[in-house]
Amino acid sequence: MRLRSLRLRLLLAAACAIALALTAAGLGIVFLFERHVERRIGAELDTYLNQLAARITFSEENTPRLTGKPADPRFEKVYSGLYWQVHDEGSQAALRSRSLWDATLKLPQDRPALGTIHIHDIPGGPRGTQLLVHERRLAYATPAGEKILRLAAAIDRQEITALSAAFGKDVLASLLVLGLALLLAAWLQVNVGLRPLAMIRRGLAEMREGRSERLDVDVPAELAPLVGELNALLESQAKAMQRARDRAADLAHGFKTPLTALLADARRLREKGEDGIAAEIEHTADLMRAQIERELTRSRIRNAAAAPVDVAAVATAIINTLRRTPHAESLVFETHVEDGLAARIERDDLHEVLGNLLENAARHARRKVLLRAARQGALVRIDIEDDGPGIPAAQRDALIDRGKRLDASGAGSGLGLAIANDVLDHYGQTLTLEHSECGGLKASFTLPA
Structure with missing residues (x-):
């Protein structure tokens, strides 16, 4: 079985090297000790021979x-x-x-x-x-x-053997202590050596969370080429995405004129009394425009680092705009946003999410739209509720996935919830739809704080 842990591989290699080195050292020390003892005893025997020779x-x-x-x-x-x-x-x-x-x-x-x-x-x-x-x-x-x-x-x-055996036991105990100390030193060395890799991992996590754009290049020389290649790859990816966004914008502008012409044809048909055909054309054009907007929203989502955005400021701006629309001018907008609350998300993305959800709530509310936002651990939780008719539980997931309209008679394409969910998905979050205590729909999501 292959070891997939680099730390474990290095520690096992160090342990094997230490064991071999200490074993060789122990055998060598005992051998040298035995030779020294033998020479010392030999010198004593030579002294006895000299004493015998002198006394004969x-x-x-x-x-x-x-x-x-x-x-x-x-x-x-x-x-x-x-x-x-x-x-x-x-x-x-x-x-x-x-x-x-x-x-x-x-x-x-x-x-x-x-x-x-x-x-x-x-x-x-x-x-x-x-x-x-x-x-x-x-x-x-x-x-x-x-x-x-x-x-x-x-x-x-046997006397020499006994001395060597006793010395060998002492050496073994000393080498075991030394081996443990060397293993501890090897563990520290491996952890210090792998620390730059942990820094790279944290850097990648920060990029995924949108807190940085590139990896820090202040790394050891051995890892500098890897970091350079990763940053170059990220730069290339960013340029490719920018080109894709530009092409999507060009495509949207290209569709704008044909859609405008199509709606003009629908108006002429309606003037001629062809209301049924005109309604079908307007509905089809409405769906096409909404689908284009959804794809444009996806293409605009950036991978760049996101600075904290004031939730209250964005929400207030959107609500002020909605109050000027016919279907929302008579509604009451209640906001309960924690002071100084900020979410780590691109301002345009937060505007896209809150705009779609608040507009959807205003379109279905009878008298009131409620917005709550508060910090929840390392996240920001935002709830948007209305007192409208609500949505049956069995139809909520399909509404997010496909942007399906449940009221075909109203204005708009009904893709607002799906667009909001697409944006949140980029930040690793999900839009949740529930029954509201106000009687209508409750849309909830979280964002990094």
């Missing part, structure tokens, strides 16, 4: 003997793990430490050069132990002639 004398029978013994008390303890032995190559006589008891050091059968120290690992020591042996052949002048003696000092390998 010969009896009247020309047999070797010691005038004194090495001072280490372990030589006097049976099977203590530290041993010495002096072997006469001629007479095969041997002197040995008390620690050997009834055993002997079984030295190799070779004949090393005189005076040099040879190091052996021999099995079969006392109680079957493995021994590290330092051996030296020396020639002594005696009245009976030259004597060749083999001096050997040995120590049980």
Whole structure:
């Protein structure tokens, strides 16, 4: 299974690298410690050989003997793990430490050069132990002639192994603590290293919410090309959308003259008494004009960052305009807008939404239109209600989706609610239609604060 988390990948890679490095370091440290201990013990064994060599004398029978013994008390303890032995190559006589008891050091059968120290690992020591042996052949002048003696000092390998094992446990504990510290450092490093990506993500979220137009270019050099490409793509997209809006505006102007001519034909037909045909032509032209307005509204919606817009100011301007229309001049408009309330939306877009909803409410209201706006957490909630006949619940969703008119006799195309929903959809919001306590329809929506 592929890991899709970059942070987890980096942490796993760091953990593996740390584990391998600490394992290699631990093995290397233990190996070096064992070699150091072995050299240190070897130096002690060489000292014992020198002590033995200095204290050897010969009896009247020309047999070797010691005038004194090495001072280490372990030589006097049976099977203590530290041993010495002096072997006469001629007479095969041997002197040995008390620690050997009834055993002997079984030295190799070779004949090393005189005076040099040879190091052996021999099995079969006392109680079957493995021994590290330092051996030296020396020639002594005696009245009976030259004597060749083999001096050997040995120590049980188990002592070196025990020291290494104890040291290894100490090293393991230290490396575990070090490994945890390195993992913590790696976690901090990964989080610091990925922070610029989090900044880019927040920048994209701000662009989606309309709070900025481009990504901040103040990023590490490794991410600068990515940010530059994203900004270039956004610039190209903005230019393409501007061209699309311009083409849509040109298209609307192109349709204006044919629609005007079509309505003129309808008036002439009505003057000739063809009221039925004239009504059909006017209805068709009305639908065409409304559909064009809806598509133009969609094309005008911008992706640019939106500054906070005063909700009360926009609502007041729209209501003042509606009061001059025939169907709204007798209505009462009640507004309850929280002081200083602002929504993060393009002013033209807010005007489009409130204009369509207030006009729709005024067209169906009997006496009153109510507008409420207040902050709701990080959002602004706006409710527009009327005391008209309302809309059955089963027909509300279809009205938003298709802009269907429920009263074919009234003026306008009935696409106002659908246009408002299209604009809100761009900001990630949805228009909600409910029954109003005033008796008619309640249209509600939210916007970023």
